[in-house]
Amino acid sequence: MKPFDYVRPATVTEAVAAAAQPGAVYLAAGTNLLDLMKGGVSRPDRLVDVTHLDGLDAIETLADGSLRIGALVSNADLAHDAEFARSYPAVAEALLSGASAQLRNAATVGGNLLQRTRCAYFYDSVSRCNKREAGSGCDARDGENRGHAVLGWSESCIATHPSDFCVPLVALDAVVEIEGRNGRREIELDALHRLPGNTPERESALEPGDLIVAVRLPPAARGFSAHARYLKVRERTSYAFAVVSAAAALRIENGRIAEARLALGGVAAKPWRARAAEDVLRGVAPTADAFQEAAWRALTDAKPSSDNAFKIELARRIVVRALTLAAAGTPARIPALPASPFASTSGAIHA
Amino acid sequence: MPELNLTSAPAHLRHGSNIGQPLTRRDGILKVKGQATYAADNHPPGMLFAVMAVSGIAHGRVTSLDVAAAKRHPGVVDVMTPDHKPALAIDPEIKTNPFVFRMEVLQSNEVRYANQPIAVVIAETLEAATEGAALLAPRYEPLPALVGLDAGESFVPPVVGVGNPTELHRGDVEAGLASAEKQIDAIYETPPQYHNAMEPHAIVASWDGDRLQIDMPTQGLMLSLARIAELFGIAHDKIHIRSPFLGGGFGSKGLMAGPPTLGIMAAKLVGRPVKLVLRREQMYGPVGHRAPTRQRLRIGADGEGRLTALDHHARTVSSTFDDFYEPAADASHTLYAAPAIRTSHDAVRVNTGTPLFMRAPGEATGSIALESAIDEMAWACGIDPLAFRLKNYAEVEPMTGRPFSSKALRACYAQGAARFGWAKRPLQPRQMRDDAGLLVGWGMGTATFPALMFQAEARAAIRRDGSGVMEIGAHDMGQGAWTALAQIAADAVGLDIDRVEFKAGTSDLPDAGIAGGSAHTATAGAAIHSAGAAVIAKLADLATKDERSPLFGAGNAGVIARDGRLIRRDDESRSESYAEILARAGVAEVEARGTGAPNPAAMEEYAMHAHGAVFAEVKVDPELGQARVTRMVGAFAAGRIVNPHLVKSQLFGGMIWGLSFALHEEAITDRRSGRIMNANLGEYHIPVNADVPPLDVITVEEHDPHVNALGIKGVGEIGITGSAGAVANAVWHATGVRVRRFPIRIEELLTQP
Numbered sequence A: 001m002k003p004f005d006y007v008r009p010a011t012v013t014e015a016v017a018a019a020a021q022p023g024a025v026y027l028a029a030g031t032n033l034l035d036l037m038k039g040g041v042s043r044p045d046r047l048v049d050v051t052h053l054d055g056l057d058a059i060e061t062l063a064d065g066s067l068r069i070g071a072l073v074s075n076a077d078l079a080h081d082a083e084f085a086r087s088y089p090a091v092a093e094a095l096l097s098g099a100s101a102q103l104r105n106a107a108t109v110g111g112n113l114l115q116r117t118r119c120a121y122f123y124d125s126v127s128r129c130n131k132r133e134a135g136s137g138c139d140a141r142d143g144e145n146r147g148h149a150v151l152g153w154s155e156s157c158i159a160t161h162p163s164d165f166c167v168p169l170v171a172l173d174a175v176v177e178i179e180g181r182n183g184r185r186e187i188e189l190d191a192l193h194r195l196p197g198n199t200p201e202r203e204s205a206l207e208p209g210d211l212i213v214a215v216r217l218p219p220a221a222r223g224f225s226a227h228a229r230y231l232k233v234r235e236r237t238s239y240a241f242a243v244v245s246a247a248a249a250l251r252i253e254n255g256r257i258a259e260a261r262l263a264l265g266g267v268a269a270k271p272w273r274a275r276a277a278e279d280v281l282r283g284v285a286p287t288a289d290a291f292q293e294a295a296w297r298a299l300t301d302a303k304p305s306s307d308n309a310f311k312i313e314l315a316r317r318i319v320v321r322a323l324t325l326a327a328a329g330t331p332a333r334i335p336a337l338p339a340s341p342f343a344s345t346s347g348a349i350h351a
Numbered sequence B: 001m002p003e004l005n006l007t008s009a010p011a012h013l014r015h016g017s018n019i020g021q022p023l024t025r026r027d028g029i030l031k032v033k034g035q036a037t038y039a040a041d042n043h044p045p046g047m048l049f050a051v052m053a054v055s056g057i058a059h060g061r062v063t064s065l066d067v068a069a070a071k072r073h074p075g076v077v078d079v080m081t082p083d084h085k086p087a088l089a090i091d092p093e094i095k096t097n098p099f100v101f102r103m104e105v106l107q108s109n110e111v112r113y114a115n116q117p118i119a120v121v122i123a124e125t126l127e128a129a130t131e132g133a134a135l136l137a138p139r140y141e142p143l144p145a146l147v148g149l150d151a152g153e154s155f156v157p158p159v160v161g162v163g164n165p166t167e168l169h170r171g172d173v174e175a176g177l178a179s180a181e182k183q184i185d186a187i188y189e190t191p192p193q194y195h196n197a198m199e200p201h202a203i204v205a206s207w208d209g210d211r212l213q214i215d216m217p218t219q220g221l222m223l224s225l226a227r228i229a230e231l232f233g234i235a236h237d238k239i240h241i242r243s244p245f246l247g248g249g250f251g252s253k254g255l256m257a258g259p260p261t262l263g264i265m266a267a268k269l270v271g272r273p274v275k276l277v278l279r280r281e282q283m284y285g286p287v288g289h290r291a292p293t294r295q296r297l298r299i300g301a302d303g304e305g306r307l308t309a310l311d312h313h314a315r316t317v318s319s320t321f322d323d324f325y326e327p328a329a330d331a332s333h334t335l336y337a338a339p340a341i342r343t344s345h346d347a348v349r350v351n352t353g354t355p356l357f358m359r360a361p362g363e364a365t366g367s368i369a370l371e372s373a374i375d376e377m378a379w380a381c382g383i384d385p386l387a388f389r390l391k392n393y394a395e396v397e398p399m400t401g402r403p404f405s406s407k408a409l410r411a412c413y414a415q416g417a418a419r420f421g422w423a424k425r426p427l428q429p430r431q432m433r434d435d436a437g438l439l440v441g442w443g444m445g446t447a448t449f450p451a452l453m454f455q456a457e458a459r460a461a462i463r464r465d466g467s468g469v470m471e472i473g474a475h476d477m478g479q480g481a482w483t484a485l486a487q488i489a490a491d492a493v494g495l496d497i498d499r500v501e502f503k504a505g506t507s508d509l510p511d512a513g514i515a516g517g518s519a520h521t522a523t524a525g526a527a528i529h530s531a532g533a534a535v536i537a538k539l540a541d542l543a544t545k546d547e548r549s550p551l552f553g554a555g556n557a558g559v560i561a562r563d564g565r566l567i568r569r570d571d572e573s574r575s576e577s578y579a580e581i582l583a584r585a586g587v588a589e590v591e592a593r594g595t596g597a598p599n600p601a602a603m604e605e606y607a608m609h610a611h612g613a614v615f616a617e618v619k620v621d622p623e624l625g626q627a628r629v630t631r632m633v634g635a636f637a638a639g640r641i642v643n644p645h646l647v648k649s650q651l652f653g654g655m656i657w658g659l660s661f662a663l664h665e666e667a668i669t670d671r672r673s674g675r676i677m678n679a680n681l682g683e684y685h686i687p688v689n690a691d692v693p694p695l696d697v698i699t700v701e702e703h704d705p706h707v708n709a710l711g712i713k714g715v716g717e718i719g720i721t722g723s724a725g726a727v728a729n730a731v732w733h734a735t736g737v738r739v740r741r742f743p744i745r746i747e748e749l750l751t752q753p
């Protein structure tokens, strides 16, 4: 392993200063970063361990009704917070559908947002990958790309962002609080991850030294708790990344959809908010036809690579199903198989 | 109480009640406490760490390695390359016997497959060696890689598997097909799969002059020892291998491979003990795998649903430099009574590490294709798949006409079907849904695996205190040999299991052969059984020839060994304890050796196979295509069950592997580079707990007087066969979609809802 410095700053300010140096990266639980280092994919000079920083592990409700989640809250603690799961059930369900219990116990909120793609060519340091080494080429483009993006990709990169957590978060207009060299700022989660364009190596809007300190869900996000689901199709029942996933959240008033939120996972380099689909649902009754229409809208711009055309059709079906499940109502308990097609307990409507 | 007869007319009997008991693993507590010493847990003083650098290309030549950069790295002691390595006594390209495979031990700069070792960095720490390997920054002169089942000109290999004929036929297949009322002609594909034992291949090697101490997981202590002796030019008695526990092997730890050899070379180069452990991704190359297959099955059936012909052709791959051919079509030799059967194979060469036996080699790949095709034919004939199999039940082995040594498959079908509730299965697919609207399907498959025997030797002793010793260089891969063989040992010497010191797992013990082919319990067990018979005979001799013994003169009548005593067979009131006999005779112990081996006459006369029937329920989301197995029942007849508890675990493991074969497992190979893109357990999917339904295993009573003295058939591999097909057939029954490429993928089930 490449030798590296390890620093454990005492304050956020010290952390930012330490991480702003070239070659420095933040270390949270390391469930992604350490794997990348062992594989020689990331070769940082300095690890800035943020796990000992104070004040980043709280889940607090703010005066305006927003919820603020510290960047160091573990994926498991957040999902198992009963109040959180009641208010943002799709987020809890998404968290519990990710990775394994052991990984969720360790993994942090900040690390989950910034986990890297699972593109096999990115991990395989022998392959050409523009994201790993700018300008080297993309071996996935004409390679084994069954799992790759169908939305928002470019010729330089067709990778997806693998997070489940981010999908309902982006649907619920989550905001990311960042501490940087010039102090604190915040951006919408939707603006955190960048689409590849010609610079797939630049994955996020963060600048050197930028530390995510919290994720905030605005007050309106609670309004969807009665009709919110996350659905994730995968190649085994548990412990697998999404082939395609969707978060659907509805506010239903008098039998009509007052507001819809929809986002897709596993389809693009970022959690994919499907605003056009949301638009067609506003004010209509939650019917199968309306959901079909939304599904078509959500995937209008989808384009496949050689092996992944099926993901477009699958994504449409997942959208329909996720909306159907959401319309049927959030189950009283998160299913034992969260987000799984095999979880269906609560009035799933089937063909 | 089981009565164990070595021959049909034994001089002395031994009675014991150890065999047949569901004992829990005797090494279980050690393992749970982390006290079981696996190879990589050893740290002899002064030990260094070796890390392999492996090839990034699949074909070509290494043109440069930055050895200087690696050596400059703090902690790096030496870098072993083709130009700087200890000499071997024999060219590793020479195959001295059919169980020797070519290996890459830095004999040249040539690259034959991705992940081939191209250098070894030896350092004071694992981290330094790892970074040293990265700093080598190899450059290559690449050549186009041969990838996939159509990589090049196909050819007919001389043999498949372990010396099986490439082609076999009986009857006129073309005529059988021509006369058939119904025909199936279908092509099935199975992917490359990797053993992925939990414990990676590892070695700790120490030289002391020309003596060599090795800790290494191996399924074949003596085969490994012989190969090491040959490669390093040292006598067998200079080598000591310890392999008390394996974290799985599945065939990949059977024969000496390149990486452990490199560990021994590295230790020689630096003159210090060296540890070399493969990283997970490095196991995708130099230590074997299951080759991909493309199998064409042509089946004919008459108007009654009786098979008229069965033609099974398998295409597979081998490496560009050695030969192992997955004998997939051979699965069609034993199960179905077609009057005409032909099996054949051909192959292409690709840039891959040489394929190898992997749990049920040939049987697993062949079984999923055969069981799918049989299911397709049953459907074509409009007959229930179980009824169809019964209609075509083989009363004698179809390919050879030999009778079976025993075959309780009918009972397996009946008991499995009853437990599963098969009778309620609708014939048509896509008929069943659960409350949530998921499609439900039921499928079945027949399981079979040959009952093999290899050669083994054991040494038994009875000590002055009346206790016993049984020594055999047997291997516990996790299957429970420490327990099952100790049970056989206890009965072999007529003692309670706790009164027998059972020694295994090191190379200084008698040769137990290879732990493979599901034959280890049978083979090692037979050796133990006969060593026990021999030592009891000696003990009996001491007693029956001594006029002071109550057993004096019982030599012809014979004695029974039971619970530490010899008892006169015709007068049970006369007996004497082992301790008394030895004390009076004034000897510290009596010892004897015994062997286990196949009986050629019986093999000539009988077809010997274990059988089983597996039933699976699968649910499939009608729109989203995700599938999950929700229930599985397997009924297996495998002769004598030495330990029902361990046997159940073995069969569970096999059934789960079958499920994995049907739905999950696949090494994804880049079609251009030949590199494996999911060489890790995150992305090389095997079932997790949530994929494994409640499993129900029935062991069907079966007495086989021919397979071996103990009547054991072996259960290590059979569980995969039948199971994979049962799951695949259940997916069809749920969806109406027949998927012929495995594993079954979501996209193939995204049919119109």
Ligand SMILES: Cc1cc2nc3c(=O)[nH]c(=O)nc-3n(C[C@H](O)[C@H](O)[C@H](O)COP(=O)(O)OP(=O)(O)OC[C@H]3O[C@@H](n4cnc5c(N)ncnc54)[C@H](O)[C@@H]3O)c2cc1C
Binding pocket: A025, A026, A027, A028, A029, A030, A031, A032, A033, A034, A035, A050, A071, A075, A097, A098, A099, A100, A103, A106, A107, A108, A109, A110, A111, A112, A113, A114, A115, A116, A162, A163, A164, A165, A210, A211, A212, A213, A239, A240, A241, A242, B682
């Ligand atoms: C086998 C496996 C299966 C998995 N399956 C899933 C799955 O199904 N679904 C899913 O969503 N995820 C899955 N994951 C990914 C997992 O969720 C992430 O590894 C985890 O969330 C990362 O969190 P961490 O705290 O360990 O981050 P780290 O690994 O420590 O860091 C990840 C990245 O984030 C950066 N970072 C961390 N914290 C901050 C911060 N506060 N500010 C700025 N930068 C920061 C680090 O520098 C690094 O680049 C899986 C992981 C594994 C290993």
Ligand code: SF4
Binding pocket: A117, A119, A120, A121, A122, A128, A129, A130, A131, A132, A137, A138, A139, A140, A141, A156, A157, A158, A159, A200
């Ligand atoms: S898709 Fe992106 S991450 Fe994958 S190889 Fe291409 S550039 Fe790299």
